[in-house]
Amino acid sequence: MQMSIQTDRLQLRVLHPNEADKVLSFYAQNKEHFEPWEPERDINFYTPSYQRLSLSIEYNLMQQSKLLRYWVFLKNNPNTIIGSVNFYNIVKGSYFTCQLGYKFDHRFLGQGYAIEAIRDSMKTLFSDYEIHRIEANIMPSNLRSIHLVQKLGFQYEGLAVSSIKINHKWEDHVRFAFINEIVV
Numbered sequence: 632m633q634m635s636i637q638t639d640r641l642q643l644r645v646l647h648p649n650e651a652d653k654v655l656s657f658y659a660q661n662k663e664h665f666e667p668w669e670p671e672r673d674i675n676f677y678t679p680s681y682q683r684l685s686l687s688i689e690y691n692l693m694q695q696s697k698l699l700r701y702w703v704f705l706k707n708n709p710n711t712i713i714g715s716v717n718f719y720n721i722v723k724g725s726y727f728t729c730q731l732g733y734k735f736d737h738r739f740l741g742q743g744y745a746i747e748a749i750r751d752s753m754k755t756l757f758s759d760y761e762i763h764r765i766e767a768n769i770m771p772s773n774l775r776s777i778h779l780v781q782k783l784g785f786q787y788e789g790l791a792v793s794s795i796k797i798n799h800k801w802e803d804h805v806r807f808a809f810i811n812e813i814v815v
Contacts, residue, residue, distance in 0.1 A: 632693055632759060636701065638751045641744060642709055643701035643716065645693065651682035654702070657712040657736065658682075664737040668773055670796060697721050699756060703735070703748045713739045716752045718765065727763040729756070731780075731809075745779055753783075757811050764811070768794065768804040777805065785809045 636643040646654065658665070659677060666672075675681040692698035698721060703714035714735035721729040735745050756762050767785055769776045781787075785807035793801040 642704045648683040648686040731767040
């Protein structure tokens, strides 16, 4: 597992639990921006202890090759998180598949940072985890995310009806997939 990736403009890093304050600040500053698209948060989500525990659990899952999460920073501001890219539900064996998740600070949208971060982290996922298929499930009303995955080369596969509970309501999601055609 690569602990960090450098792109043209970004640093992508796996964070240690002692950096929970950065994660908490990122979520707190984007609470209203993220909530329409995500499952309901635990009552303790916006606390340092919750974020420390979350980072610790994520690190353990990364050690088991079940998850890969990079926190995204600008190269010229390596102390403030502007986004996160994660690959979860990593399944090997006959599948070599996973799910894609990402979120970016509302102040940094529309500047190409998400494409840059996801594209470069996918390269690591393919080389280090030998993933063949990445799925992305997106609410049909989230046009910005749909456009993003299409620009990355994900293909539309269909509608998953009533598939994920968001804000106490079962929501449909459109399913996209990226197939790694490179044999590793």
